[in-house]
Amino acid sequence: MDIQFLFGFFAFCLGAIVGSFLNVVVWRVPRGMSIVSPPSACPKCGHRIRPWENIPILSWVFLGGKCSSCHQPISWKYPAGEAAVGLLFWLIFQRVFSTGLPLPTALGWWWFAGAMLSLARIDYEKGVIPNLVTYSGMVAALVLAVVFPYGRPAIANPADLNLGCVLSRPLVALLLTVGPSVVATRLAAAADCLFGMLLSGMVLGSANWLGSMALQSWRRRHDKADLPAEPLGWGDVKMLAMTGAFLGADACVYLLAGGALIGFVVCLIQLGRRKATGGIWSSLPFAPFFAVPALLWVVLGNWLYLLYRLCAPIQY
Ligand SMILES: [Zn+2]
Known part of the structure; x- marks a missing residue:
């Protein structure tokens, strides 16, 4: 066989x-x-x-x-x-x-896919993102990075645009020159994981913080008590940090854009069907929208790059 x-x-x-x-x-x-x-x-x-x-x-x-x-x-x-x-x-x-990637790559992607599916279902049914899933995912991603450094595309194949390792490439290249290669690869893999986790968490975290400030002042001025306190929950921020830990910093940029696009379209359809209410967009869970491009990423790769390849007249 x-x-x-x-x-x-x-x-x-x-x-x-x-x-x-x-x-x-x-x-x-x-x-x-x-x-x-x-x-x-x-x-x-x-x-x-x-x-x-x-x-x-x-x-x-x-x-x-x-x-x-x-x-x-x-x-x-x-x-x-x-x-x-x-x-x-x-x-x-x-x-x-x-694609000839080292087999341990699948371990991280399997864990991520399982975590993402459960988050999408829990958020859809209950409107929450449990810390147990996001925190355990972040820890698993870091442990896998140290144990199987070649399971991270940033180490195994940093030049492949379809894998999206552009943002962490300078940091990884620098760390790979530090000390003997056994230590340096593990250090660089862990750094790629932590960099993805922190950057992704910080991007969405600061957006959420700014958004909640804007909503607060809007509420005070227009006396609208039914507006949500935050544009997204902190659970969504942790979900992004977990994604960055598994897939790297680049992935989060594309996935956030993809998830927001799908969320926006679904929101428009919802608004078209019912009468517009203040609470409608706060009641939409983000994880199911985010899961679609996230799972496409692990199955196919960088969706924007693939789209570009598909549309570009010259095949590279
Ligand atoms: Zn029974």
């Missing part, structure tokens, strides 16, 4: 397992519940899910989409979600493998 197929199959299975775990995360984290205990149970009869009833996709098929104890139907959304994450992990692996 060929190695790409075998690894691809492994990537799909891993994605399905992660997808199953994300179902738990999306339900429990915004409700302040532990993600490890108690073990999963049927929400209708409380029947504790046995290990063989917890195999992603397969268990649902073998159980005929019903709980083995009370025979109440289990939503098709569970296996569909698991399969979707499996497919996403498979796509990420295919990109890493086919």
Whole structure:
């Protein structure tokens, strides 16, 4: 069997397992519940899910989409979600493998994709961005950078525009000259991660801070109590910092633009459908919009660069 197929199959299975775990995360984290205990149970009869009833996709098929104890139907959304994450992990692996990037690159992108999917769902359903997901993502990105420095495109392939390492390139190049290469590569990878995290967090953080000042003075002058206190939540700022930690500083610039564009279009559609109200744009969650260009980035690359390549008359 060929190695790409075998690894691809492994990537799909891993994605399905992660997808199953994300179902738990999306339900429990915004409700302040532990993600490890108690073990999963049927929400209708409380029947504790046995290990063989917890195999992603397969268990649902073998159980005929019903709980083995009370025979109440289990939503098709569970296996569909698991399969979707499996497919996403498979796509990420295919990109890493086919472009010749080191395989550890997939580890960071898988973690990021899983975190981003759960944030999009939690923000859509509950309107919050849990710190547990964003902080753990930032720590994971930094640990992965130190353990697998070549898993970061800024180290493995800094000249590829499609990977977006332009902003951190001078810093990485400088640090690569410091001391023996074993230490220098890890240091440069960690610096690329921290630089992406701080810059992305600071850009959106300062925009949010300025925006909240403007909204405050607007509220005072026009006596509009229904205006939101901040244009975005601080959870969104942490989500951006996590993205910068995984994908680097460049990515955040493009993704923020992509997310804002999608958000703006959806906002216009919403305004067109209903009568315009003051609270409408504050009620729109940002994470689902941001997740679209973010997942495209890990599957395809820099969307703006690809668009340019597609439209440019001369192929380089
Ligand atoms: Zn049941």
